[in-house]
Amino acid sequence: MKSLWKISxxxxxxxxxxxxxxxxxxxxxxxGSELVLFVRxxxxxxxxxxxxxxxxxITVDDVLTAAGAGGTYTGAGSPIxxxxxxxxxxxxxxxxxxxxxxxxxxxxxxxxxxxxxxxxSQRYVTTTQQDLTQPGAPIPINSAIRTVWSQISPMLNDLNxxxxxxxxxxxxxxxxxxQSGGSYENATSWFAGGIGNENALGSSANxxxxxxxxxVNTGAARVFAALDLxxxxxxxxxxxxxVPLPPALLLLGSAFAGLAGVARRKQxxxxxx
Numbered sequence: 001m002k003s004l005w006k007i008s009x010x011x012x013x014x015x016x017x018x019x020x021x022x023x024x025x026x027x028x029x030x031x032g033s034e035l036v037l038f039v040r041x042x043x044x045x046x047x048x049x050x051x052x053x054x055x056x057x058i059t060v061d062d063v064l065t066a067a068g069a070g071g072t073y074t075g076a077g078s079p080i081x082x083x084x085x086x087x088x089x090x091x092x093x094x095x096x097x098x099x100x101x102x103x104x105x106x107x108x109x110x111x112x113x114x115x116x117x118x119x120x121s122q123r124y125v126t127t128t129q130q131d132l133t134q135p136g137a138p139i140p141i142n143s144a145i146r147t148v149w150s151q152i153s154p155m156l157n158d159l160n161x162x163x164x165x166x167x168x169x170x171x172x173x174x175x176x177x178x179q180s181g182g183s184y185e186n187a188t189s190w191f192a193g194g195i196g197n198e199n200a201l202g203s204s205a206n207x208x209x210x211x212x213x214x215x216v217n218t219g220a221a222r223v224f225a226a227l228d229l230x231x232x233x234x235x236x237x238x239x240x241x242x243v244p245l246p247p248a249l250l251l252l253g254s255a256f257a258g259l260a261g262v263a264r265r266k267q268x269x270x271x272x273x
Contacts, residue, residue: 032060051175077133088238
């Protein structure tokens with residue numbers, strides 16, 4: 001595995017005292033790791049390691065800071081204000097070529113923060129088809145998400161080993177997510193934590209941040225709901241907007257409203273007589 005750091009960045013340490021991160025930003029004490037888009041080819045006969053991966057340039061802190069996670073909480077699904085750019089995040093050349101080489105795909109967005117064990121310091125970002133706001137939803141306890149931290153950190157480390165040494169780069173093989181027989185095959189089930197994060201291409205998914213509620217292992221994690229995302233057939237990651245009613249349905253609704261108004265007027269006249 002090659003180094004995670006550029007040689008020029010290492011040279012810069014002596015001058016600046018800081019180290020620039022190549023490829024995907026890993027978990028650290030200030031921002032958390034970088035959100036990563038993973039796409040896996042599930043076409044018949046596809047190579048098991050044909051997994052696209054790319055850092056999105058968005059950190060966990062951009063979605064929900066530890067301080068925000070420790071603020072007001074109204075229960076599972078507490079809303080947070082994170083937004084994607086209005087136009088979404090378009091594909092790079094690697095993703096366009098990747099999608100052109102198959103017929104069936106699944107995707108997810110993941111990130112994690114494994115800094116310390118204090119309350120609200122461990123944050124995990126994921127997309128899932130599951131609705132974690134409903135009674136009986138599989139909300140993990142603090143000890144379970146701590147296990148996830150120990151898994152996502154080496155996964156992102158290994159992903160960096162498969163990427164070129166440049167921020168924002170991507171790979172269409174060895175993306176380290178869910179490939180059959182790979183080290184991180186069970187990443188699709190939230191590392192066996194009970195939350196499935198595979199989403200079919202073109203289907204929407206809930207974006208959540210889960211964070212430890214305290215230092216007690218048996219305490220239930222806090223669940224924050226950001227927005228619904230979709231990766232469309234062209235590889236654009238975007239927010240799912242409410243679908244407007246077709247004009248025909250709007251006209252039909254207006255017609256029903258008009259009929260109801262006529263009926264009320266007739267009833268009022270009958271009462272007056």
